[in-house]
Structure formats: structure tokens, C-alpha cells
Amino acid sequence: ILGGYEAKPHLKPYMASLQLDGQHICGGFLIAKQWVLSAAHCTEETDGKMFQVLLGAHSLTEPEPHKRLYRVRAQIPHPGSNIHNNKDDLLLLQLEEEAELNAHVQVLPVQREDRDVAPDTVCEVAGWGTINHSGRRPDKLYQLERPVLSRDVCNHRTRHDHTITEKMMCTDSRRKDTCKGDSGGPLVCNGVAEGVVTAGSRVCGNYKKPAIYTRIAPYAAWIDGVIAAGDG
Numbered sequence: 001i002l003g004g005y006e007a008k009p010h011l012k013p014y015m016a017s018l019q020l021d022g023q024h025i026c027g028g029f030l031i032a033k034q035w036v037l038s039a040a041h042c043t044e045e046t047d048g049k050m051f052q053v054l055l056g057a058h059s060l061t062e063p064e065p066h067k068r069l070y071r072v073r074a075q076i077p078h079p080g081s082n083i084h085n086n087k088d089d090l091l092l093l094q095l096e097e098e099a100e101l102n103a104h105v106q107v108l109p110v111q112r113e114d115r116d117v118a119p120d121t122v123c124e125v126a127g128w129g130t131i132n133h134s135g136r137r138p139d140k141l142y143q144l145e146r147p148v149l150s151r152d153v154c155n156h157r158t159r160h161d162h163t164i165t166e167k168m169m170c171t172d173s174r175r176k177d178t179c180k181g182d183s184g185g186p187l188v189c190n191g192v193a194e195g196v197v198t199a200g201s202r203v204c205g206n207y208k209k210p211a212i213y214t215r216i217a218p219y220a221a222w223i224d225g226v227i228a229a230g231d232g
């Protein structure tokens, strides 16, 4: 998160850190007791290894009540996701057991109505992604409020040049932006998850490259189908 600030501890009890060998790789968030939603591109550099999911955390390293690392039973990328573009950039992770819900671990409701969030709506995004242009990685969760950018502006030739589909949305990226390691985290508008951070053009803080999110509502049926099948 560039240009943001340290979140109040445990006010985002749905936040997850996807880790490999104890290192934070991507964000994610709890959408059901045994399920975390994140971004498919986060598996690009995992070399087939399974993530572990840290829930209930504010600091990545300090001991905290209710902080717990979960093993993952299954990682299910959306079938349309690929490394060449940002399409269908979603990843469902089934935890090896149901998360224990408490003050620091809670499920975040996701948007199911497929209607664009109005431009200029102020939403919030959080993550343990890099906090400066030197790539400094924070120990604590950071957050940022950002206004939604209309798809027309985001698709302008000088911005993302017509690559933003109706299953994506954008926020302004002038100085304050998402960055490496924030992928997979939720864009929360009025307490509901509307989008999932995607890396897009993998630049940060440049107003010519607005932040891109996979909208969740268009994928509600896919998510429900995977959870129903996975829960057996």
C-alpha cells in the first residue's frame, strides 16, 4: 500500500496473508469459515507449492491473540485465469479446517448484485504489500481509502487503453495506490467486498495506471459452486 497508513489493529478481521515458507506473498480475505478468496496471479511464482494462510493478524511477526496459520487443503484458480492478462484473476483457497471465528477472525460479505459501484464512491483497500518505491515491506497491516474511477476514464487510451472489462473496476492511483503484495486483498465499499486487487500493469502510484480490481459479483455463481462442491 503506497501513501496509506497503518490500519487500526484487528478492525479488518477478514484479512488474510498468503505465505510461503513464512514469507508474505499476497493478500486474501475470509469469505466463509473454510474459504479464502485471493488472486490467481499470486500462484505465478509459487513453483507448485501450497500457500499457508495467516488469519487474525495485524503484525506479520509478533505474537498476537487469535493469530493462527492455517494449512490449505485446495487452491482453485478461476479456470479463465492466465498469466498473459488480468482476466478472471481469482483464487479460492480451502483451509484444511474451518477457521475459528472470534473478535480477530471474521467473514467479509461479498457483493452478489452485479451492478457497478458508482464512480467517486470512496472504498478502502488494505494489505501487507510494499509501502514505498524502494519496495519496503511492512510488518503491520496498512490501509488506504480510494475513490472508484469510472470504467470509461480507466479505459482511456492513455490509461489502461480498453483492457478493463465489465468484470473489472478501477480506483485512482495518483500517489496513493496498491502495490506488490497487496494482490488478492479486498476492495471494501460500504462494508461489502466489491473487488479483489489484481496486479494490472504492475506499476504503483502512477496516475496513468489506475489500480485494477476483479469485480466479485460477476463470479458469485462460480464461488458458490466451488464452495458447494468442496464442502461435499
Ligand SMILES: CC(C)CC(=O)Nc1cccc(-c2cccc(CN)c2)c1
Residues within 6 Å of the ligand: 025, 026, 041, 042, 043, 044, 045, 173, 177, 178, 179, 180, 181, 182, 183, 197, 198, 199, 200, 201, 202, 203, 204, 205, 210, 211, 212
Ligand atoms: C507473484 C506475484 C506476487 C507477482 C506480482 O504480483 N508482482 C508485482 C510486482 C509489482 C507490482 C505489483 C502490483 C500488485 C498489486 C497492484 C499493483 C498496481 N497498483 C501492482 C505486483
